[in-house]
Every structure is written in structure tokens, then in C-alpha cells.
Amino acid sequence: MSLPFDPADLGEGTVLPVVYAPAPVLGVPGEAVDPTDPAVVRLAADLFATMRVSPGCVGLAAPQVGAGLRLFVVDVTGHPKASTVHGAYALANAEILEASRWRPGREGCMSVPDLTGDVKRAGRIVVSGELPGSGRKITITTDAFEARALQHEIDHCAGRLFLDRVSGAHAVYQRKVYL
Amino acid sequence: MTELAVTVIGPDRPGIVADVAEALAALGANLTDSTMTRLRGHFTMTLICAGELRVEQVEAALAPLGLPFAVRDVGADEPVRQAGETYLVSVHGADRLGIVAAVTRELAGAGANITDLSTRLTGPLYVLLAEVELPAADAATLAERLAVVAAELDVGITFRPTQADLL
Numbered sequence: 160m161s162l163p164f165d166p167a168d169l170g171e172g173t174v175l176p177v178v179y180a181p182a183p184v185l186g187v188p189g190e191a192v193d194p195t196d197p198a199v200v201r202l203a204a205d206l207f208a209t210m211r212v213s214p215g216c217v218g219l220a221a222p223q224v225g226a227g228l229r230l231f232v233v234d235v236t237g238h239p240k241a242s243t244v245h246g247a248y249a250l251a252n253a254e255i256l257e258a259s260r261w262r263p264g265r266e267g268c269m270s271v272p273d274l275t276g277d278v279k280r281a282g283r284i285v286v287s288g289e290l291p292g293s294g295r296k297i298t299i300t301t302d303a304f305e306a307r308a309l310q311h312e313i314d315h316c317a318g319r320l321f322l323d324r325v326s327g328a329h330a331v332y333q334r335k336v337y338l
Numbered sequence: 339m340t341e342l343a344v345t346v347i348g349p350d351r352p353g354i355v356a357d358v359a360e361a362l363a364a365l366g367a368n369l370t371d372s373t374m375t376r377l378r379g380h381f382t383m384t385l386i387c388a389g390e391l392r393v394e395q396v397e398a399a400l401a402p403l404g405l406p407f408a409v410r411d412v413g414a415d416e417p418v419r420q421a422g423e424t425y426l427v428s429v430h431g432a433d434r435l436g437i438v439a440a441v442t443r444e445l446a447g448a449g450a451n452i453t454d455l456s457t458r459l460t461g462p463l464y465v466l467l468a469e470v471e472l473p474a475a476d477a478a479t480l481a482e483r484l485a486v487v488a489a490e491l492d493v494g495i496t497f498r499p500t501q502a503d504l505l
Binding site for chain 2: 179180181186271273274319320322323324325326327328329330331333
């Protein structure tokens with residue numbers, strides 16, 4: 160499935176430094192953006208550039224590069240846990256309209272590099288949002304891993320981390336051991 | 339039947355659980371509830387074991403292992419009372435002195451009973467996760483109090499009911 164969107168249309172992006180928890184910007188709800196604003200389009204291009212150079216990264220939200228805005232990019236193409244895939248796209252002011260088929264899963268985050276956590280996410284969602292550049296309003300229906308990635312990024316835009324949603328007192332795991 | 343509480347903490351290495359569990363099994367001590375985990379570089383075991391046992395017997399069995407330990411008779415098991423609904427408190431923010439103290443004091447003040455709690459420090463990030471039992475009627479008040487504590491500590495706190503799926 161493809162969207163009326165081509166990341167190349169955003170122009171060349173710059174790789175930005177990723178911010179890590181406990182950076183305050185990660186805990187504050189982002190502001191709505193104008194998807195046709197050239198600065199927003201440029202930021203979307205920068206998010207793509209930053210995601211592309213980050214191994215294993217399937218999504219990146221504006222707060223993760225220090226911008227408290229409701230904008231993110233995702234691309235779960237080729238991921239083994241993905242079912243429905245809409246390719247690489249950016250979304251502004253995204254909202255979850257419907258969520259169902261809740262399932263547990265383990266997720267990590269570039270902004271919380273040392274931990275992973277068990278988080279229940281909807282396995283099927285309907286999301287609305289606007290495409291940077293054209294400003295076109297779209298609705299995406301997706302499932303499985305793309306649905307999880309979207310929920311994770313939409314959470315970032317609301318100032319939430321997966322740590323706010325983990326399922327229990329022992330549902331956070333250390334990725335590396337420092338001895 | 340005696341119930342003994344045993345704690346063991348030592349530098350992490352393969353075989354600690356096997357050594358302790360074997361020593362207890364040889365005495366006929368049946369392991370009931372336990373948590374065993376690695377905290378930084380230390381492996382820690384906290385467990386209850388039951389059997390026809392004396393504290394001295396268990397101490398004598400564990401001493402040769404060369405690990406710091408403690409054994410205590412905790413009497414017979416009391417039925418655990420469930421004090422209301424179960425909630426999960428997530429706290430994360432910049433590490434600073436007193437996060438656990440401030441959050442748990444607020445929980446205690448609200449009558450919330452902590453049933454499970456873990457903390458992790460990774461770099462500058464401190465994470466606290468606590469499962470608590472609380473009468474549902476008190477939840478809204480506690481949520482408000484925790485928001486105040488979060489602002490004071492400059493950390494993020496979420497407080498929500500845990501979702502148990504009964505199958």
C-alpha cells in the first residue's frame with residue numbers, strides 16, 4: 160500500500176543529534192504544526208536523514224531531535240514483524256481514531272538506548288494526520304508492527320515514552336550490562 | 339512446617355542459584371516465592387523456603403558457599419490480603435537523591451500498598467516502577483498527589499490501573 164507521499168519531495172535532510180531521556184523535551188506534549196510550513200518540511204527531511212543513519216531505527220519523532228512538535232517519520236519496510244506496510248512517510252498532527260486487538264510486545268527507543276520494555280499496543284489502528292509538504296489530510300489503517308511504530312511515535316508527540324506504558328514492575332529490561 | 343526467609347547477595351557469577359538451591363534441596367527445604375536478579379554487578383536472591391528446618395541447619399549449609407547471606411524464621415504463611423485494585427506507577431527522570439523516598443512516602447500516605455517495585459539507573463536516567471494496591475475510591479486523589487510530586491522532583495510520573503486479562 161502506498162501513500163501520496165515521497166520522502167524525496169521533502170528535499171535533502173540533515174542528520175540531527177538525537178536527544179536522550181531524561182531530556183525535558185521528551186516529556187512535554189508537542190505543539191501542532193503547519194504541515195506546509197517550509198521549516199516543518201525541512202524538519203521532516205531531517206528526521207528521515209537521521210532515521211536512515213540510525214541502525215534498526217523504524218521511526219523518529221520531532222521531540223527526539225529536540226523539537227517539541229507533533230511530527231514524526233516511520234518506515235517499517237522489510238521488518239520481519241510488519242504485516243501491512245505503507246512505506247516511508249512523515250505525518251504531522253497524527254491522532255489515533257480507532258485502536259483494537261491489544262497485544263503485548265517488547266520495544267525499545269533511540270532516546271532510551273539502554274532499556275527495553277514490555278508494552279501493550281493495539282494490533283490494529285486507524286490514524287489520521289497530515290502529510291508534510293502537501294498538507295494533505297490522510298487516514299491510515301494499519302496493523303502489527305507498523306501499528307506499534309505509529310503508536311510509539313504518536314506517544315513521543317504527546318510527551319510520552321514507552322516507560323510510561325510498560326506493563327509491570329519488572330517489565331523494563333537492561334540492554335547492556337555495565338560491570 | 340517452618341518457613342524461613344533467606345537472602346543471598348554476592349558478586350555475579352554463573353552457578354550462584356544452582357549452589358544455593360542445591361544446598362537448600364539437600365536439607366529438604368522447598369523453595370516457595372522468590373526473586374533472584376542481578377543488581378549492577380551483584381547477584382541477589384530473596385526467597386522463602388518451607389520444610390522441617392532450623393535456621394542453624396540452613397546457615398551451616400550455606401556457609402561453605404562463601405556468599406554473604408542471612409536466614410530468618412518468618413513463621414507460618416499468613417493469607418495475603420488484597421487491599422483494593424492494582425495500579426502501576428511509572429517514574430522516570432534525571433537521577434537525583436530521594437526520588438524513591440518522595441514517591442513511596444506519597445504512596446504510603448495514600449494507603450497504597452506496594453507489592454512489587456524495581457528501579458534502574460542507566461546513565462543519567464532513573465526509572466522506578468511500582469505495582470501498588472489501593473482502594474479504587476482513593477485513586478483519583480493519589481493521582482493528583484503524584485502529579486505534585488512529579489513537578490517537585492522534575493520527573494515524569496504516570497499512574498494507571500494494571501490490565502489483567504482473565505482468560
